[in-house]
Amino acid sequence: MHENNLLLNLLRCGLWEEDVNLPLFASGKVNWPGIFELAQKQAVTGVVFDALKHIPAELQPPRALYLQWCGLVAKIENRNELMNKVIGALNETLRGYEISPVLLKGQGVARYYRNPLRRICGDIDIYVSPEEFDRAQLCLRDSGAELLAYQEEKHAEYRFGGEALELHHVMNRFKNPWVDVRFRKEVARICAEDVPWVNIGGHRVRVLPAEFELCYLLAHIQHHLLWEGIGLRQLCDWALLVSKQGSRHDTELHEAFDGVRIERYLRLFGLERIYGAVAFIAVRDLGLLEGCLPLPLGPRDRKNAARIWEVVWEGGNFGHFHPDSLRPSRKGIWGRLDNFLRVCRSCIRLFYLSPGEAAWVPLGKGWYFMRRNLHFLIL
DSSP: OHHHHHHHHHHHHHHHOOOOOHHHHTTSOOOHHHHHHHHHHTTOHHHHHGGGGGSOGGGSOOHHHHHHHHHHHHHHHHHHHHHHHHHHHHHHHHHTTTOOOEEESHHHHHTTSSSGGGSOOOOEEEEOOHHHHHHHHHHHHHTTOEEEEEETTTEEEEEETTEEEEEESSSOOOSSHHHHHHHHHHHHHHHHSOOOEEEETTEEEEBOOHHHHHHHHHHHHHHHHHHTOOOHHHHHHHHHHHHSTTOTTOGGGGGGSOHHHHHHHHHHHTOHHHHHHHHHHHHHTTOOOGGGOSSOOOTTHHHHHHHHHHHHHHHOGGGTTSHHHHSOOOOHHHHHHHHHHHHHHHHHHTTTTSHHHHTTHHHHHHHHHHHHHHHHHHO
16 A cells, blocks of 8 residues: 555655655665556556656655666657557548548547656547448558458447558447437537547547536446456646646646536436546546536545445556466357356445446346357357
8 A cells, every 4th residue: 555655745746747756765675666657556656756756866666666667668759659650541541531630538638638658648539420430441441451350339440541440430438228329419410510620649539528528538447347457647637628738837737628518418418427426436536626626526525436446456458467467368169158257346345426328238248148149158
């Protein structure tokens, strides 16, 4: 727990440029290799590195570790610069076919960080309307992109400009069918309107409106909570979006949010409890000013936040470091059964936090498992 607290103190400093709590680091018992490893597991290595400049030289990490950290941050920055260039090229390529892509998450959210190049990036997520999807795939093939995988119900995966790309015709899939229909209708309505344009790497790119993006990130967090887990990076993304441009001292910026619209989205998509829990963590642990929240916290948010907080520290970024993920997996039907049972346990554990979705995830996962393994079950 001590290392967790030290990491959070450094993370708040990196996010908001606030002072480091130096007495915590003056004890002489700081496990810097442990903090470095924890930052990697939570995918906040670059942001935490920004805080080291606020620590006196005598309290800094050992030189060998500091240089290792510097090298890793340089790689993060280079990857982000390359990612921005690829997004610009991708955007121009698709628009050449009269396709209007919308950038999801990733580099679109990175713009809220004080130093966007220090955010660890993943793959590129682009949304196009279902009517544009086939034409977008043709465009990518013509441009030399390599098809890696195809999931008919949601997206196609490509290699474009050396980077992994997910081309979505479904922005997010809820297992609750009624919520899923409502979400798709809202996506179609929003994307038919004038969505915002932002500058990323010198290129103008379309992104989601702030109110909808706030709720979309919550839906993304909910999905990964139930399926494998989340880390601090996903929570930082949401907190910085709420704070607008990462300036925790400018509390007037939250007025740009339409609280009535956000409340409507949360109710439509069943995200009210997720919102309260994530907002509570953002304020208590990540340093977001409570006045920046578009909707106030509620009395049950602390208890709901504890459920998410356990998942964050157990498994790290997308649950990759959970003991179940590190254990050698079984092959074939037994491996798929293990995965199904793990998701069921997660849904039971987090049911109160997200009852509408947690009740449907095992049903959807079970139906997929039965279809895929029917021939084994018959034999």
